[in-house]
Amino acid sequence: MSKIFAFHGGIHPPENKKQSTRAPIRLAPVPEQLTIPIQQHIGAPAKPCVHVGEQVLKGQMIAEAQGRISVSIHASSSGTITDISPQSVPHPSGLEAPCISIKTDGQDQWIPHQGLADYRSLPPLELINYIRNHGIAGMGGAGFPTDVKLHLGDDHIVNTLIINAAECEPYITADDMLIRERAEQIVGGIEVINYLLNPTHILIGIEDNKAHAIRVLEDALRHTKLNIDIVVVPTKYPSGGEKQLVRLLTGVEVPSGRIPADVGIVCQNIGTVAAINQAVHHGTPLISRIVTVTGGAVGKPQNLEALIGTPINDLLETAQVNHNTLSRLVMGGPMMGFTIEDDAIPIIKTSNCIIAAVKEEMPPAPPSQACIRCGLCEQACPAELLPQQLFWFSKSREFEKAKHHNLFDCIECGACSYVCPSNIPLVQYYRFAKNEIRDEEAEQRKSDQARQRFEARQARLEQAVLDKEIRRKERAAQAAKTQAAKKASSETAAQTPEDNIKQLKTAAAITRTKLKKALSALEAAKADSSDNIAQLDLQYKQAEHAAEEAQKALELAESGIQAPATSVAPDIKQLKTQAAVARTKLKKAQQALKIAEDKGHDGADTLRATVAQLEEKSVAAQLVFANAETDAASSSSSNPLPALKESTDKALGTFKKAEAALETAIANSSPAAEKMKAGVEKLKAKYTEALAAQEAAETLSAPKATEAPAQSFEPQPTARTPADLKALKQNVSIMRTKLKKTETLLASAEADSEQAGELQQEIVRLTQLHKDAKAQLDAEEEGKIKAAAAQGIDLKKLKIDAALARAAVTKLERSIKKAQEAEPAELNALQTELLAAQQQATQFNNTLSQFE
């Protein structure tokens, strides 16, 4: 006999065990319906591996263990799976949890099974796995998966194996009866565990109130070679608690928050040991257990071997329950069990006792009174805690303090509540406090997780924005590069300073408008005597500066264009020489004509005609030269308004044309060319004068520059002629259409006399206007024809000649085409003819263009 130690506190409640030990263990009948919860243990619920409607045999696995801490579930009897759904389960909450329902067929037919012939030939790991597959879980209290406990040898040095047969709670005799009737199973189970854990010594802790069981156990142990000690401990509640039993048997205190394995001790419940034996030697999974059915309302209190999943009601019926006296149904012992409301709740692997109590046995809890600080609870506490303090903290929700007073070492044995003279439900308070603390911790974990996720998300979003920005910049840089490349290529391909100038001009215009705006704002501010005058002033100055800059840039760019403009000079020179050549030719022809006239030659007439032609040519060359020169001069001047300038230049050109034509018409004889030249020079002087005026106007004020040159040129009447002619023609046609419209209107509105009169008046007016316009046009045209006639050429005739020449050209072109296809011999002759005709046509056209 080894030494017995003692643990602090403990109580001695009435045992009430005798009632159920009088009858041997009986097999409970197979119920019609089995309800097997898929979670009967601590850890993860098992995963159902059958489907509704499937036929299952006794011992067949119906739910598979999932994860490390889990236990598989087997069919307790043969039958059909009828349902896999939430049902009421044995739990203080009375909640529903997923269960597998089996409708038994009454055959109770086993699945083929057999035990291991020699478990010692298996490696420990395989044996542990075998035990796991047979669904063995702790049958004493929490239902901890046994295989996990048997694995403890891997990372702990196990020197003591303790078999818990204390069974300290009142009423319960399941383990007692198991030892009395099936001691050999226990010894077999201990041998298996010994093989797996290989402890140095094995202790069986048993309370001294089970004398019969101790005797049987001692007999059974005589046949084993193992060193097993039976340690009889004094009856005291809660000596069956794991930590208390360890203390009792070894004197070692399991540290707070640790397991016995940490001090080299493994505890196994005696029922579990027997179940291991059955699994290893007979191959039967854990499908039944011994349940004590007792209590005042039960006719025959006894121990029943019930199938897992048997409804409590069936067991109560077997034990002949008296429903009239039954006041309270308790699952488990009176100290740590819980009341159940529904008697259809099934037996599970951890159900060791059912108490059908009458009212006198378990009266409703009396009302609690104030704590009187008697300290009895502290004396009773087997965990050496301060129940009173824990009560205060739990009640006032000071959970942190309760935690610091080692609330979590409380085993909820109920000893403190039992001794409390004020009937305070202390354990309820502790359970509540534990729940709250666990809840808070879970929430803290969750909130930490949420924070992490939130921060990760924020970081990700920020990074995304940054990445986007970087990508955008990259794209912009790329775009700028391609733009630059494009620009460079376009600049090298074709210099377009005009575009540049346009851009600069718009920029200048923009800055000018800005300047104006700033000025107006400044003035407004000044008028209002506002505070921000200084600011506006600054803005105005800035705008002014910008405008100046833009203007400067524009001028610079325009002066840059002057260089190409000077390249017109050689052209002008060419034209000059052409004009000079034409003049000399004319002089020669005139001299020839004089000689011919003097001699009275026949060819004088023809010579005269050629002189006239040459004269025309000379005039034309001169004109072209004059035009080019004026153009060059105008382009060299820095006029910001090219459109206007162009129009004025055109006007100037045409004016010159007209003047030249007039002069040629007047000076029919030989000195005509010199006179014309003089006229041209005169006009040039005039033009330069006008240009100077324009420039002056420009420098004076930029916006006014647009009007100044227009005004300066308008008074010149000669500039009008060709433009006027066109305008007059248009005018006439407009009048004609108007007249026609009103006439049609009149025709349609003749019925309406009033309108008709008005319309008639309108028509008269329009006819007058039309006539006036036509007369004007006619007069103008006549003047032109006269001018032409004075030059010795009939304009009408010229026109007709030109048209004829053109027609001849087209005709010849057609015949050439035909000849190309049919007669290549005639081609050369035709081509020469065509050239001549073309020359003639261009000559006529040139002459004609002078007058139009």
Added chain:
Amino acid sequence: MSAVLIAILVLLSLAVVFGLVLGFAAVKFKVEGNPIVDQIDDLLPQTQCGQCGHPGCRPYAEAIANGEQINKCPPGGQSTIEALADLLDVEAVPLDAEHGEESIKTVAYIREDECIGCTKCIQACPVDAILGAAKQMHTVIVSECTGCDLCVEPCPVDCIDMLPIETTLNNWKWTPPVPGVELIATDTGRSVAHASSKEGASS
């Protein structure tokens, strides 16, 4: 006279020494940021729901550190307010109803048949608890959902429900014991009956 001078010199030298030590400590042990904000943030429930009017729990923690009221967090409820009051040593005040009431914990649930896969809820979720892709059905990762409600509003087809978290065996809680009926002087019979039947009292 010399005694006075010695005293002054001694005090002066002490002042210089301590000044140097303090100056060094101020530089060496400088605390970055405001540690109280972290502590407050730890107490807040991290639902990131924005019911307090701040874009997340940390901004509210910062606001509290700068003197804002502590009773604007409905998800945290009274317990959070008490914890904050404890931390900041201020009076615990009742929850400000303006920001919402303390309600049971919920979790978002997407009726997957109705989901059109618009990803709007995914963008709204502050803790990335919704899984899905464009034009694919979305679903809520229940274990990550804080029940903040923010995904309900953007859903164009209203297929998101906030369901209360179901009580299972794993999250079931013992109810706090209700204080017993106060005994009055004449109610003696009860206590006598109680004394006689002590044995089952604690079951």
